Amino acid sequence: MLALDYPAWFLALMITPFGLAAGSFANVLIHRLPLEEPADRNVITKGSHCPNCQAPIKPWHNIPLFGWLWLQGKCAACDWKIPGRYPLVELLGGLIFAASVYLFPVGTLIWFKGLLCAFALLVLFFTDYTEFFLPDVIQFPLMALGLLFTLPQLFWPEVTITVLVGDFHFLRADFFHNGLQLSPLWPLLGGAVSWQSSLIGLVAGYGGPALINAVYKLIRKADGLGMGDFKMLAWLGAFWGWGPMLGIFFGGALLLTVFSLPLILTRKLHGQSMLPFGCFLALATFPIVFYGPAIWAWYLGTMVK
Numbered sequence: 634m635l636a637l638d639y640p641a642w643f644l645a646l647m648i649t650p651f652g653l654a655a656g657s658f659a660n661v662l663i664h665r666l667p668l669e670e671p672a673d674r675n676v677i678t679k680g681s682h683c684p685n686c687q688a689p690i691k692p693w694h695n696i697p698l699f700g701w702l703w704l705q706g707k708c709a710a711c712d713w714k715i716p717g718r719y720p721l722v723e724l725l726g727g728l729i730f731a732a733s734v735y736l737f738p739v740g741t742l743i744w745f746k747g748l749l750c751a752f753a754l755l756v757l758f759f760t761d762y763t764e765f766f767l768p769d770v771i772q773f774p775l776m777a778l779g780l781l782f783t784l785p786q787l788f789w790p791e792v793t794i795t796v797l798v799g800d801f802h803f804l805r806a807d808f809f810h811n812g813l814q815l816s817p818l819w820p821l822l823g824g825a826v827s828w829q830s831s832l833i834g835l836v837a838g839y840g841g842p843a844l845i846n847a848v849y850k851l852i853r854k855a856d857g858l859g860m861g862d863f864k865m866l867a868w869l870g871a872f873w874g875w876g877p878m879l880g881i882f883f884g885g886a887l888l889l890t891v892f893s894l895p896l897i898l899t900r901k902l903h904g905q906s907m908l909p910f911g912c913f914l915a916l917a918t919f920p921i922v923f924y925g926p927a928i929w930a931w932y933l934g935t936m937v938k
């Protein structure tokens with residue numbers, strides 16, 4: 634039976650528990666990847682334990698969200714107050730998986746790519762937020778994967794049929810992605826990213842900000858951006874192409890400015906303060922990937938008039 638035969642809400646309900654489990658794994662990555670000791674960074678074979686007292690966590694206490702509710706937000710062994718970040722990340726994992734049904738045709742390559750991107754952004758947002766750290770061990774494989782995702786369409790070219798239904802709604806059947814599943818936001822996304830656009834996005838994502846940083850360094854004698862930020866732009870460029878990568882860069886910079894301006898004006902922040910730029914890049918990715926072409930067309934329209 635095709636996924637097509639089920640309503641979106643049902644698929645979202647079915648997939649959410651996997652999202653909560655993925656969120657639970659994201660918590661492990663967020664906590665362990667920034668640690669100094671290589672043995673502590675083991676996220677595969679090392680079992681779950683309390684970060685405070687190291688006591689192993691019982692399987693039924695480790696059930697996403699419910700374990701936290703059952704324990705009333707405290708470690709069963711040492712009463713350590715579990716930070717609100719843990720249930721929040723689990724919840725976000727569930728929401729990402731549920732939302733994926735509405736964004737991409739379920740079970741297709743583009744759906745998997747979108748899900749992987751969102752999961753990576755969830756992890757990177759919180760490692761950058763808590764530790765100002767964007768782990769290479771996540772970002773380098775993503776660069777390679779972004780490029781690899783563009784290869785299948787070389788052998789199975791994309792064929793897109795757009796069907797207009799009435800004045801507003803249209804169904805887009807995308808044969809390369811095998812996407813007959815209706816997903817409301819899916820038609821907003823452009824065609825598949827070409828390997829050329831992916832490669833340019835990867836190289837420019839790394840090189841562009843590196844160049845800006847070199848200029849900034851000459852003027853201010855300090856790093857404006859961290860190396861992790863370039864790597865993040867590089868893999869986002871490999872995933873979504875060079876155009877959206879530029880959009881994410883400027884969108885992230887805009888969000889950072891809007892966020893930091895009141896802090897600078899009230900002198901809570903000064904010129905040398907660090908802000909996690911990766912968090913703002915992560916927040917800019919979704920609106921740019923889906924609404925970037927519309928924003929760009931609107932911008933060009935206002936320029937022509």
Ligand SMILES: [Zn+2]
Nearest residue numbers: 683686708711
């Ligand atoms: Zn404990």
